[in-house]
Amino acid sequence: MSSGVSTMARLDADRWTGSMTRELTLVTGGTGTTGRRVVERLAARGAQVRVASRHSACMLDWEEPSTWAPALAGATRLYLTYAPDLAVPGAADTLAAFTESAAAAGVRRVVLLSGRGEPGAQAAERAVRAVADSAGVELTVLRCSWFVQNFTEGQFAPSLQAGELALPVGDVVEPFLDADDVADAAVAALLEEGHAGRTYELTGPRALGFAEAVRECAAAMGRAVTFQQVPPAAFRAALAADGVPDDVLDLLAHLFTEVLDGRNSRTTDGVQQVLGRPPTDLATAVRRSAASGCWA
Numbered sequence: 001m002s003s004g005v006s007t008m009a010r011l012d013a014d015r016w017t018g019s020m021t022r023e024l025t026l027v028t029g030g031t032g033t034t035g036r037r038v039v040e041r042l043a044a045r046g047a048q049v050r051v052a053s054r055h056s057a058c059m060l061d062w063e064e065p066s067t068w069a070p071a072l073a074g075a076t077r078l079y080l081t082y083a084p085d086l087a088v089p090g091a092a093d094t095l096a097a098f099t100e101s102a103a104a105a106g107v108r109r110v111v112l113l114s115g116r117g118e119p120g121a122q123a124a125e126r127a128v129r130a131v132a133d134s135a136g137v138e139l140t141v142l143r144c145s146w147f148v149q150n151f152t153e154g155q156f157a158p159s160l161q162a163g164e165l166a167l168p169v170g171d172v173v174e175p176f177l178d179a180d181d182v183a184d185a186a187v188a189a190l191l192e193e194g195h196a197g198r199t200y201e202l203t204g205p206r207a208l209g210f211a212e213a214v215r216e217c218a219a220a221m222g223r224a225v226t227f228q229q230v231p232p233a234a235f236r237a238a239l240a241a242d243g244v245p246d247d248v249l250d251l252l253a254h255l256f257t258e259v260l261d262g263r264n265s266r267t268t269d270g271v272q273q274v275l276g277r278p279p280t281d282l283a284t285a286v287r288r289s290a291a292s293g294c295w296a
């Protein structure tokens, strides 16, 4: 494909919203849980935004560095979310290299989505920060607890719909975080001043166990859903039988057996710090999602 055609395709992919601002925000993972919400909010505020992912009109693949420069062309701000997870091997190197490309392309402000209490995620934060600092790029890190949306639209949603969720997790509590709060925080950090250099730990307002979270979901659905704790090996075998690839199985094993050990149970005032309002409770978020048909 000639570079002229690539540029046309990229411009077609940009969402112009009537604003003639010179700022263009590239949203990586722009079709995912947080990216999609960030795109909606930026567009609603009249910002110019470009969605990038493997299946977007603007194609970006972390495994294909040749896709990076075309996606970054003209961008001045960046919402950076890495899939499948910052904890996977190689994520820190990939994100450091991408941040270098972003700085070279003219990006001046980056908001990085990260995970709480994950050594791999914190290594990726350090790698991105080192590049950003040396290139004079503003960086804000959103270090997040587990999303409520894992239950309503992510990997647990089909099981909830089927009436039974089985996970290798017991009594540990987690302050589940509403992805709408993440997106609000990301947009504030992208568009407003005063967030450069900050790392915000974002959590929901109360920590609750997975069984209790499932009870809240069931109440929102208006029907019974059971929660069962299963041994890690049985969980892995069941997912493997469903065709889930080994690298995803390794990632889930890491998250459930290492990260979910209680280290992230504490709530924080991160949402209040960024947005000047309290975070949304899981019960409120799941009722809102149920009303919009997430388990229909």
Ligand SMILES: NC(=O)c1ccc[n+]([C@@H]2O[C@H](COP(=O)([O-])OP(=O)(O)OC[C@H]3O[C@@H](n4cnc5c(N)ncnc54)[C@H](OP(=O)(O)O)[C@@H]3O)[C@@H](O)[C@H]2O)c1
Pocket: 028, 029, 030, 031, 032, 033, 034, 035, 052, 053, 054, 055, 056, 060, 061, 062, 063, 081, 082, 083, 084, 085, 086, 087, 113, 114, 115, 116, 144, 145, 146, 147, 148, 150
């Ligand atoms: N879920 C949680 O509870 C939680 C909590 C804290 C932090 N996080 C972090 O959130 C990040 C994921 O963000 P998210 O939940 O907003 O997204 P998501 O719902 O997991 O969706 C992934 C997004 O990334 C894109 N993508 C997947 N593979 C890609 C690749 N190889 N190259 C380029 N794009 C790719 C997907 O689109 P395509 O398929 O079109 O490529 C999609 O837009 C992870 O880094 C995770 O550590 C998650």
